[in-house]
Amino acid sequence: MNLTGTGFGFIPSDVSRVTVGSLESPLVRFISRTLVQAEIPSGIGANLDVVVTRRDGLRSTPMLFSYAAQRITTATPEYLIPGVGNVMVLLRGSNIAIAATQLTSV
Numbered sequence: 001m002n003l004t005g006t007g008f009g010f011i012p013s014d015v016s017r018v019t020v021g022s023l024e025s026p027l028v029r030f031i032s033r034t035l036v037q038a039e040i041p042s043g044i045g046a047n048l049d050v051v052v053t054r055r056d057g058l059r060s061t062p063m064l065f066s067y068a069a070q071r072i073t074t075a076t077p078e079y080l081i082p083g084v085g086n087v088m089v090l091l092r093g094s095n096i097a098i099a100a101t102q103l104t105s106v
Contacts, residue, residue: 001050001065003036009054016055020065021048044069070095 008015012030019025023041030036036052049062072093080087 001038001040003038003050003052003060003063004034005036005052005060006034007054007058007060008033008036008052014054014056015052017053019049019051019053021045040067043067068095072096 003018008030010033015028015030015036017024018028018036018038020038020041021043023043025038025041027039028036029038038050038052044067046066047064048066050065051062052060070093072091074090074092076090076092077087080089
C-alpha cells in the first residue's frame with residue numbers, strides 16, 4: 001500500500017515499521033519524506049488502524065484500512081500429473097495480490 005503524508009523522515013532508516021491493526025508489515029520501503037510503501041500483512045480486517053512509526057518513536061496519526069481474505073474460485077488446469085513440474089496454473093478469484101515468488105508447490 002502507498003502511504004502519503006508528511007514527516008516520515010529524511011532517510012530510509014528513519015521509518016522503523018508500519019502496522020495494520022496489531023500486525024506489522026513484513027516489508028516497508030521509505031520512498032521519500034512524504035511517501036512510504038508497505039506490504040499488507042496476511043489476514044483480514046475492517047477499520048484497522050494503519051500507523052507509520054519512525055525510529056525516534058514518533059507515530060503517524062492512525063488511518064483506517066479494511067481488507068478481505070483471498071478467495072480462489074477456479075484453478076486451471078484442475079488436475080496435474082504427479083512428478084511433472086513447471087506447469088503454469090491460472091488462479092481466478094477475488095482479493096488475490098501475490099507475487100509469483102510467494103507461491104509454493106505441493
